[in-house]
Amino acid sequence: QGFTTMCNSVKPATVMSFLNDLYTRLDAMLDAFGVYKVETIGDCYMVAGGLMKVDEETGAVTVRSDDVDPQHAHRTVQFAKALLHAASTVRLPNTGEPVRMRVGIHSGPAxxxxxxxxxxxxxLFGDTINTASRMESTGLPGAIHVSQATRDLTPNELWEPTGGVEVRGWAGRGGLLNRTSLFNRWV
Known part of the structure; x- marks a missing residue:
């Protein structure tokens, strides 16, 4: 069914080839959406929007400090839609089924x-990163799950309320994270 099952049923070289194919496709889209690839660990592909800025005169890329990119959430959601579509064109080596990734997005300081x-x-460190991770881990394959903060920054998207989800580590905040979802239309 998922990544772990696939890893247990094919050779490690096949897993590496599969991930290289998938990640190469995703890497090719990063610049078009202005998002930065932070890391990959196993089947986790982490990007950040609004993190880097390009100096228009020199072309130098630097980490943003105090200024906020007003389009970061929009670009990150657009990248997530393209990511889901690109992933669906890759087949799992053990079943031949299309890849269906989970996406979690939260907006805030890091x-x-x-x-x-x-x-x-x-x-990257901080509550924003942890919240995005929780959005991904509690999401559904083929869907983009966003926090209220990201939803508020992307009002033109068609979000479907989910009513919240129990989140580990949120006990001091009532244990319930309000979230909304945009379900993938391509898969």
Whole structure:
């Protein structure tokens, strides 16, 4: 059915080839939507919108500090739609079925930096990152699940309310995260 099942039924080289094919397709779309690929871990593909800015004179790419990109949520949602479509053109090697990814998006502040000395990595930290992760983990395959913050920034999207979801780690906030969903129309 999912990634773990697929990994248990095919050779590791097949998994690597599958992920390389999928991620190469997704990587090719990043610049068109102005999103930044933060990392991939197994079948997790993490991007951030509004994180980087391009200097129009020099072309230098830098991390945003205090200024907020007003279109970050819109571009991230548009990338997510394209991601779901691109993923659906890739087939699982064990079943031949199209890939159906879960997408979680939240908008808010985050801390970024390079950590470690052996294999230093650019990482993102904060509640915004944790909330986006919860949106993904509680979502449905083939759907984009967004928080109220992202919904408010993308009023022209056709969001379907879900009524909320129990979220681990939100006990101090009532344990319920309000969310809305846009279900993928392509899969």
């Amino acid at each position: 801390m970024s930096g390079v950590v470690g000395t052996r294999m230093p990595r650019f990482c």
